[in-house]
Amino acid sequence: MSDFKALTEAVIKGDVKMAVAETQSALDAGSNVQDIIDKGLIATMDEVGERFSKGLIFVPQMLRSAKTMQGCMKLLEPLFQEGNVTSKGKVLIGTVKGDLHDIGKNLVSMMMEGAGFTITDLGVGVPPEKFVQKAQEVEPDIVAMSALLSTTMPAMSQTIEALQEAGIRDKVKVMIGGAPVTDKYAHEIKADSYASDAGSAVSKAKKLLGIS
Amino acid sequence: MIIVGENINTSRRSIAEAVEKRDAEFICKTARDQAEAGAHYIDVNAGTFLNQEVDCLCWLVETVQNEVALPLCLDSPNPKALAEAIKRHKGEPMINSISLEEDRFQSLLPVITSQPCHVVALCMAQTSMPTTIEERVQVGSELIKRLTNTGIPLEKIYVDPLVQPVSVGTRMGIATLGAIYKIMKDFPGVNTICGLSNISFGLPERRLINRNFLTLCISYGLSAAILDPTDKQLMATLLAVEMLLGQDEYCEDFIGAYRNGRITGG
Numbered sequence: 116m117s118d119f120k121a122l123t124e125a126v127i128k129g130d131v132k133m134a135v136a137e138t139q140s141a142l143d144a145g146s147n148v149q150d151i152i153d154k155g156l157i158a159t160m161d162e163v164g165e166r167f168s169k170g171l172i173f174v175p176q177m178l179r180s181a182k183t184m185q186g187c188m189k190l191l192e193p194l195f196q197e198g199n200v201t202s203k204g205k206v207l208i209g210t211v212k213g214d215l216h217d218i219g220k221n222l223v224s225m226m227m228e229g230a231g232f233t234i235t236d237l238g239v240g241v242p243p244e245k246f247v248q249k250a251q252e253v254e255p256d257i258v259a260m261s262a263l264l265s266t267t268m269p270a271m272s273q274t275i276e277a278l279q280e281a282g283i284r285d286k287v288k289v290m291i292g293g294a295p296v297t298d299k300y301a302h303e304i305k306a307d308s309y310a311s312d313a314g315s316a317v318s319k320a321k322k323l324l325g326i327s
Numbered sequence: 328m329i330i331v332g333e334n335i336n337t338s339r340r341s342i343a344e345a346v347e348k349r350d351a352e353f354i355c356k357t358a359r360d361q362a363e364a365g366a367h368y369i370d371v372n373a374g375t376f377l378n379q380e381v382d383c384l385c386w387l388v389e390t391v392q393n394e395v396a397l398p399l400c401l402d403s404p405n406p407k408a409l410a411e412a413i414k415r416h417k418g419e420p421m422i423n424s425i426s427l428e429e430d431r432f433q434s435l436l437p438v439i440t441s442q443p444c445h446v447v448a449l450c451m452a453q454t455s456m457p458t459t460i461e462e463r464v465q466v467g468s469e470l471i472k473r474l475t476n477t478g479i480p481l482e483k484i485y486v487d488p489l490v491q492p493v494s495v496g497t498r499m500g501i502a503t504l505g506a507i508y509k510i511m512k513d514f515p516g517v518n519t520i521c522g523l524s525n526i527s528f529g530l531p532e533r534r535l536i537n538r539n540f541l542t543l544c545i546s547y548g549l550s551a552a553i554l555d556p557t558d559k560q561l562m563a564t565l566l567a568v569e570m571l572l573g574q575d576e577y578c579e580d581f582i583g584a585y586r587n588g589r590i591t592g593g
Contacts, residue, residue, distance in 0.1 A: 174494035174529025215428070215456050218495050218528075240454060265374035266404045295338065295375055 118146070119155035122187075126159040129179030131186040138187045148194050149201070152231070156184050160229030161317070168314035174222070177313070181225040202233040204324050207255035207287075209237030209246065211270035216263035219293055222313040223259065230317045232257075243270065243277035250283055256324055259316070262293040271296075272304040288323040292316060328569060329368070329518065329551035331400045331421065332361030335387060336372040343375060346383050354387065355394035362395040364556035364589055368421050369395060371412075372402035380405060384412045392417050400447075400553070406434035410441075419443050423553075424487060425474070426451035427466055436477065445483045447520060448474060450506070456489065458496070460505035463488045467510050471517060485520040485551055486510050493536075494529030500540065504547045511548035520551035538564045546572060563590035 122141060125134035141151050163180045166172045206227050210220045217239050228234050235253050237245060250258055258278065262268045271291050278284040288307040291300075301309035308323055310316035321327070334357050337343040345353040358369050369391055373383035380403065388399060400421040401412045409422060424447035425435045439446050448470040450463045457463045467486045474484050488506035491499040503526075507519045526540045527533035538561055541552065545568045556562055562584065570581045584590045 173531060174492070178495060213428075213430075215451060215454070217456065218492065222495070239456075264404050265377055265380070268377065 122155045123159045126180050126183050129183045131183045134183045134187050135190055138190050148191050156187055157231045160184055164226050164314035164317050181229050184229050203231035203326055204256035205253060206232045206257045206259055207235045207250055208259040209241035210239040210261045211267050212240060212242040213270055214262050214264050214267035215239045220261040223316045226313040226317050243274040246274050247277045247281045255287055257288045257290055257320055259290040262296060265295045275304055328565060330366050330556050331368040331370050331553040332366035332556045333370050333553045334361055334555055337375040346373060351390045354390050358391045358395045361556050362397055366556045368398055368400040370400040370402050374403055381408045381411050384408045385415050388412050388415045406438060410438045413438055421445040423447040424449040427453055427470060429453055440477055446479060447485045447487050449487045450489045460502050463506035464509045471514055481516045485518040487520050490521050490525040492528035493526055500526060504543055507544060507549050508547045518550045522553040542568050559591040563592055566590060
């Protein structure tokens with residue numbers, strides 16, 4: 116990480132200009148894209164997520180760091196070549212049917228992206244059949260669902276059943292979260308994991324996929 | 328300012344336990360404390376009980392109304408729970424809430440027209456949550472039109488402009504405030520209502536932020552609030568702001584609350 120000290124600092128601070136400039140100078144100095152992403156950006160976002168989960172930083176600071184990373188990725192993406200950049204895994208995410216809340220889901224998406232996952236975001240009010248259809252299409256490692264209303268929580272269970280019926284439940288890990296959702300509820304509906312905030316969503320996702 | 332006491336909500340652990348055990352004494356005390364602190368409505372919410380929500384909400388209605396002579400704010404997005412709870416309610420309840428989401432609107436319509444009641448109209452559109460002032464005003468206006476068309480008087484409608492965290496969007500606070508101002512101006516006689524705590528999600532010193540947001544909301548025209556009336560600092564803010572805006576003749580309410588020890592400055 117010491118190679119990318121200035122980049123790390125810029126991402127933690129959320130200084131897009133400086134972070135993009137540091138990314139450019141790393142490229143100019145001959146660093147490879149994967150290294151910049153893994154050792155510069157992702158490692159930093161792991162740190163950011165951890166600080167957030169511990170209450171050391173707050174939502175706006177986490178958002179700012181995530182946006183800064185996105186700025187850097189824009190510079191790097193044109194340089195991706197087939198096979199030279201690896202994803203930590205594919206995540207299909209959405210807020211369940213009947214529920215239009217997107218803030219929590221967006222925070223989780225952003226932090227997952229920051230951790231190196233590839234995200235397919237289905238948006239809000241996603242019916243079970245849509246989750247299934249998209250899961251068949253993109254073959255994600257994780258299906259992540261959000262619900263902010265106690266009345267829409269059952270749609271999580273329905274989605275899991277729909278995945279089951281489609282014969283793909285055992286091909287994906289299911290994560291759930293949202294204000295009224297609990298660890299106990301995750302057990303009840305046989306989800307694989309529950310996460311209480313965006314920072315812990317990343318560590319739970321890694322745990323599910325056996326990534327350190 | 329119409330005050331809706333928010334403390335009887337099963338998302339709070341102590342309330343969930345009391346409802347689980349049907350501990351009427353604890354629920355009654357929580358209701359009484361809020362009534363004595365100045366609440367005009369007592370909110371009851373049993374949303375976390377999922378399949379047992381209907382039973383729990385009905386039990387809360389009967390238990391609370393046995394204790395305090397106040398109307399309740401029946402708080403659930405579930406039309407079935409509201410339909411049962413309203414039958415057991417004495418007097419005119421406040422129904423919290425209806426929105427423009429078509430299923431929710433259609434299934435609640437028979438409930439809110441079944442007997443006289445006050446209605447919270449949440450500025451939630453059919454397929455998305457509004458983010459700007461204009462979107463909120465548009466959804467709020469549409470709700471007001473549809474509700475008044477069914478015969479509900481304007482002054483029994485409480486538009487909730489929806490409060491979203493300022494931590495995820497710098498303009499979220501001003502979006503709510505602007506919507507309150509515009510709706511109150513466009514529909515004289517209508518009420519606006521909101522909860523406060525969403526504004527401070529993801530930030531430190533949340534109670535301080537909530538208090539200051541209340542001040543701003545009142546100065547933009549908010550006429551009702553869902554809050555903890557036993558929070559003496561919050562109530563001090565509310566009463567001081569109303570007084571400063573010329574809504575407290577001879578400063579009677581403020582002085583009265585001070586004499587009764589219901590407010591504190593620090």
